[in-house]
Amino acid sequence: MKRKILTRAWYILLGLVIILSCSGIQAAEASPDSPLFEIEVYPADHRLLVFKEGQKWKEYHVAVGNPSTPTPVGEYMIIYKGKNWGRAFGPRWLGLNVPWGIYGIHGTNKPYSIGQHLSHGCIRMHNRDVLELYDMVPVHTKVTIYGHVLGDTNHELRDLAQGDVGSDVQLIQFRLKSAGYYNGICNGKFRADTAEALRRFQRDHHLLQNGVVSNKVYEVLGLLE
Known part of the structure; x- marks a missing residue:
């Protein structure tokens, strides 16, 4: 019988358990100055949703990580907002508190990548969209990235060795x-x-x-x- 990765729902739950349970890692919590907005990202659908006071406010088409460098699944927080990090990152950068590396929501000089799994794990947006998002949401906004903890289950699980992250x-x-x-x-x-x-x-x-x-x-x- 062909091997199957355990169910998606179980891993979404386990992903949140990992974030809450492992030493040194905590789920992001919205601070008192950012109660209005939350962000949800659905890598499989290349969608980023913005919610205001619990209601869907905006929806954007995005690019996400490729199978070898997937976009991290879990619950995070915007901890930094920056401008003009370089052409590859577009005009704006919203950094996330992912514990194993530098990940963020940013623009791109490769607009053809939007709607595909082509990034190194970050969430790419059209430059006009990231400008709008940057002005909309404050630091400490919660960002929930949904999906399978082990990545896109349509692909083989990647072998992991020293030096890998994710x-x-x-x-x-x-x-x-x-x-x-x-x-x-x-x-x-x-x-x-x-x-x-x-x-x-x-x-x-x-x-x-x-x-x-x-x-x-x-x-x-x-x-x-």
Whole structure:
């Protein structure tokens, strides 16, 4: 029987559990000066929605991460707003508090990418749209990015090794921590401590001790059925 990744709804829930449970990571909370607006992003549909006082206010077409560098799933916050970071980022940048790297909502000098999975994980908008969004929402606005924690399930799961970052790395850390192999912070950064924990897990489960998360590791960790 063909292996299947566990259900999308379960992973959306697990993604929020990871953010709330892992040491050093907290779900974003809107501050008192930004109660009016919230942002929701649906990478599979290339849509960014803005809600004002709980009602849909704006909708934008966006570009998102490709399968090898997916847009991070979870609940975050806009922590920085900047102008003119460079042509590749368009006229405006809204930075998110993703713990394993620099991710944001920004413009682009590649408008043909809008509506596709072509970024390195950031959310690209048409320049006219990001100008509007920048003026609309304040710092501390909550941004919820929906989707599968392990990325687009129409593609093979990517092998993970030291140096990789992302929601999938964070999920592996969470599983290893729950199993008693990992004692570090679940920050989505595949560093030496994660690799060592993984090798111990591989040793105890009679797997190749190479510190690489393969399909077999996903399976033994219970992430494939």
